[in-house]
Amino acid sequence: MTSFDTIIIGAGHNGVVAAGFLAKSGRKVLVLEAADTAGGGARTVEFAPGFRASGLAHVVNRLHPQVMSSLKLDRTLFEGEAVPTLALDAQRGPAVLHGGYGETLEGVSETEAGAFAAMRKKLLLQAGVLKSFLTRKPPRPGDIGLGDALQLGLTGLSLLRHGRQEARDFARMLLMNVADIADEYLTDDRLKGLIAFDATLGIHLGPRSPTSLLGLFYRLTGEVLGQAGGQYLPKGGMGTLARALETAAIAAGARLRFSSPVAQILTEKGSAIGVVLKNGEELRATEVVSAIHPVTTLQTFLPAGEIDTGLSRSLRHIRSKGNVAKLHLALDRVPVFTGVSLKDQRGRLVIAPSVDHVENAFNPAKYGAFSADPVMEITLPSMGDLSLAPPGACVLSALVQYAPYDLKEGWENGKPRFLETILSTIERYAPDIRSSIVAAELLVPPDIEARYRLPGGHWHHGELQADQLLINRPTFALSGYETPVEGLYLCSAGSHPGGGLSGVPGMNAARHIIAASKARSRR
């Protein structure tokens, strides 16, 4: 039986980030991963012979600068150039957003560009205020220290610095729906549809659902390449980024073991003391950090009765059912999207022609049916990275919603029908695409759940909505990365601030663990 300071369950990107930080603090760290490579949803997969794509996430838009600098990531290995976002319209041609979330626009009227700029400025200012919460442990009522109070005060001040009007607008807009904000600022349906899509991607809300603007705020708290709202497609797919994180963790001294699924977390008198692997092997550690879904961690991996009934009730109420499908197409030639330049095809192509369109796509999802006219974001990663497809061929990777986890008719029946629906939607924008398809892979939420061990197939490890944020993420008793089981911590996307390829939950959890153990040893 080997003993470690820290065992991390799961080598998804947050697990690996946490491993890097904890190993840097001098801990002897072991990361256990069920799959045979690191990265989780950020792996690059070969979905057809010679065709590779990012498994789940396919755009980098929020990898946190502190993660990059603290882990000394060699960004030249994975960073690509900034790519535009295109709001497609089969008739009018696309509206193109360049720079960090449309610093400059192309294909829209001058008046509309001005309106968008005003909205963008407002949203980025507000997101800037929210951004300061990302890297901090959410302050818990009754448990607010001097530092927390100071930070909260500073946040308020930073808001007031911009004037009372801005503070009022912040309070007014925070919990609004994105459709109303779109109507407030914009007239162009392409741009309205785009922000409606971006606010709701990966969240079980329609643009007219209350609080749907939060999703857009969350997106805009992200930054890459020094740009708020920036984005790029990593060289070699997400797997390269995952490998860079893995290399950094190893350089810091962490060890990773693959094909080692955990069966149970070992406890003794209310403290975590290690894990048992599926093969029966026991590994001891003074800290166990879980980078997998919080509910799996506490309900499946802990012995029955280890957490109290009230907490296990609240875990049952965490909403964590995915709504997004992932589509991979192997194409024998580069597709032509009507009105889109070849250069712009390297960007993020969004099919969400209007707010109504997104709302109508959401409606059936409430009742367990998939969208009859789905909305999606498409990337063609092989256009910027020829290694991902055979010469002359092309990879299409798309996130498509809405695809409810619990499809009423069952996904066995539904999946072929949904694939057909998606393809005919894409055909409206790239008419000749169907004849170029060599292979297609559609992952609906239950497939994502099975392949990535992601309960509900939800990449945020729990809905990213107002009631499951900050001190209520994943649930009140578990916010702040600690669990009732001493020495057991959470660091997945299910913890504050949430999902997306940021590394922030992993980094925050590791920093908290390091600070807490320092505080303990001082006592």
Added chain:
Amino acid sequence: MTLDLATRKAAQPHFHTLLLESPFHERLAALDKTNDWYGWAGHKAPHALDDEELEYFAIRSTAAVFDISPMTKYRITGPGAVAFLDRLTVRNVAKLGINRVHYTAWCDDHGHVLDDGTLFRLGESEFRLCCQERHLPWLLDSAEGFAVDIREETGEVAGLALQGPTSYAILKEAGFAGVEALKPFQIGGFAHEGCTVTISRTGFTGDLGYELFVPRALALSLWDRLFEAGKFLGIRAIGYTALNRARIEAGFIVANADFMTAETALRGNRLRLPDEIGLDWMIDLEKPNFNGRRAIMAARAGKTLKHILVGMEIDGNVPPEHALVYHNKRREVGIVTAAIWSPLAKRNIAIASLERPYGERIQDGLWVEIYALRELQYQKLMKRARIVPRPFVTLARRSANPPGLF
């Protein structure tokens, strides 16, 4: 499916019968002279059937029969029953022998007491949990991950408490051979009408006594068998008022009388940890996790326990029911939750909930303020109170082996 109003009404008889009748109601009603009923967990139960004094003295001098059928009862079975009950309750269930009973309590995540009750171990993995409140959703949610079956059996099982010095003599006379072998907190099965009556040497009076459980259909025949046997042994059916006096003498607490149960309390500061209601002795921190364990440990370590439950002896002979407790006649430090003039101890006794450190570090200088209503005029009495250990009365016959034949 749409049902018409008449069908729906017929399917929901509880709207028509607000208080259910106990399986013994026919016998109770026949003996009842006072018509003084109250609602006990949805059942009609007597405060008293006849003279309260006679009923109290039946407990202490002969034998009293108290209908405990309305008590909430759960049957808990299955290979995971011990582990489940260990997770649910604060005491160590693995240490509870087969055919034994223990008094226990259970808490929510914050360590606040949800209820107290008695746990009967009827077999290796078969238990009956008796308590005041209803807890099925809590029990079922707590059972997640345990191989256990939980069923409420309140309505199916009839129960009688037979308490008092002649209680053993009555059981012997009634032909329950072998009942003398039962030691306190022991359970035995005895034949009755081709079925089994479960008899345990338990009770809520601090006296020699037994509790008998039978399937509902056998309730009346059991009653008749006891009353026939007790004809010349002073058997008497009693109501709650008499029992309440006996239980105060024995120092037992009652949920929602001496403390508020966590799901009943509306006000946050009424919630109590076991240590705050005198149940700290039950808690086993060595066994695997149980609901509230971490909160209890944290409260002990952080010294955040706010309340304490104590027994008190009060000067004079006026019971200070619900009186305020003062320190040095000035500072309010608690409330009396139950008080009587004890006929057996010949003392004025009380159970009180105090705010620490009063009752804990500071034991002296306690007073109670009694408002004695005498012919439409309050007489305000300030009486000295001394903290004394519970029980207020200890009877050798309660635990004598073999039980005495009086």
